[in-house]
Amino acid sequence: MRNSVQLATRSLNLLCVFGLLCTTHLSLLIPIVHAQTLNQIGIDQTQAIQRQRVAVLDFDFADTGSVNFANLFGGASPAQGVSNLITNALVKDGSYSVIERSKIDDILQEQNLGASGRIDPETAAQIGRVLGVDAVVIGAVTQFNIEANNSGSGFCVFGVCSAKQKSRAIVQINARLVSTTTAEILAATQGKGEVDKKSKALNVSGIYHESKHADPETLLSAATEIAVNEITREIIASASKVTTAASFIPNVNAVVADVTNNLVTINKGQEAGLKTGMKISIERVAKEIKDPETGKTLRALTSPIGTIELIEVGQGFATGKIAVGAGIKRGDMAKAGQ
Known part of the structure; x- marks a missing residue:
């Protein structure tokens, strides 16, 4: 009788250990499946976003x-x-x-x-x-x-x-x-x-x-x-x-119209072919070369001071957040595709 009780006790212990292992493996497996599901959702959403x-x-x-x-x-x-x-x-x-x-x-x-x-x-x-x-x-x-x-x-x-x-x-x-x-x-x-x-x-x-x-x-x-x-x-x-x-970036010369905190607005937008996500170089005029006879500016030499990424594009304007650089101000040049 005593042997039967011991055997039953050992079987019960084994079941408990097996149950603990299953629970442990299941708890480890759930986050993996959940992560894979989320990744797949992310892929599907990315594919939807990429549609032109x-x-x-x-x-x-x-x-x-x-x-x-x-x-x-x-x-x-x-x-x-x-x-x-x-x-x-x-x-x-x-x-x-x-x-x-x-x-x-x-x-x-x-x-x-x-x-x-x-x-x-x-x-x-x-x-x-x-x-x-x-x-x-x-x-x-x-x-x-x-x-x-x-x-x-x-x-x-x-x-x-x-x-x-x-x-x-x-x-x-x-x-x-x-x-x-x-x-x-x-x-x-x-x-x-x-x-x-x-x-x-x-x-x-x-x-x-x-x-x-x-x-x-x-x-x-x-x-x-x-x-x-x-x-x-x-x-x-x-x-x-x-x-x-759509990935082609048109040649655009614009001017910075406003700088508020980390946002820069330029004076050209959809009509110039600009789109959200485009990187725009912000440059400052370092020197102007003028015609000695007429005084007309022949060429403006600029130097890069930063880069913005467009987050909103409308008719006649585009706004981007500063990705690189500091000290951007109204009147600076904005150039794309060059």
Whole structure:
């Protein structure tokens, strides 16, 4: 009996030791798993932050008046409809961070900038800088119509004639992806959609009656979707080009407008291609070389006194925190990309 009690006691002790070891290992393992989870969250957040920002402006469209598209895009024109479809496709893909249309309209209105009519790459880049994006999608709807073709084949019985008709919707779109930093065209693409549908028509005493009517709106909608898909594939494939162009630092000469504590504000911003995160060299004029005849300054020799990192960029200004240096004051030169 005594041996049985001793055996039970030893078994209980072993279980307690095993439980203690398991608890210890589990307590060591939990922080590791937690750290890995946090690291993964950090990686996912970094990847999300690294997505380049893009805006899709209204496409150019010359209305021929041959097609009634009032209900096709919810009352919007094909120019706005195509822009919205491209925006939705880019959002769904997730390669870019796409700015909302309402925000585009608000900023353009606030800055008194027009986005109607044909927009060249330089103008698109300027608008994109105001919007604070890395690239802008612009383009034109060059074809948006229905073609009807009577085959001529058919038969007539007692004055009632049958003929075959084929309706074809054709939508063609040209698009360009423009860097807001360099105004460079990063991608130029064309999308074309064609959708056919046959129908039968009866001619009774000179009046045509169609059966299985080919709805023009349905055909145009399908053709537009095909064209937009071709466009967005090319834009998505060019995401790496946008990233490369966004890392380019433009040549900018600005002047320090204000120094408050550790913050320095300069007199140039989005319109000059500046973006948050850029390093700006702060320099002081050491000597001015002047024309002996006119007294005009030919050249200003400067010496570096510090560096700031931009944390806020707006229209006509940029603010950065001092990374290196001291004694920066109003009137000093601010230089980037040099």
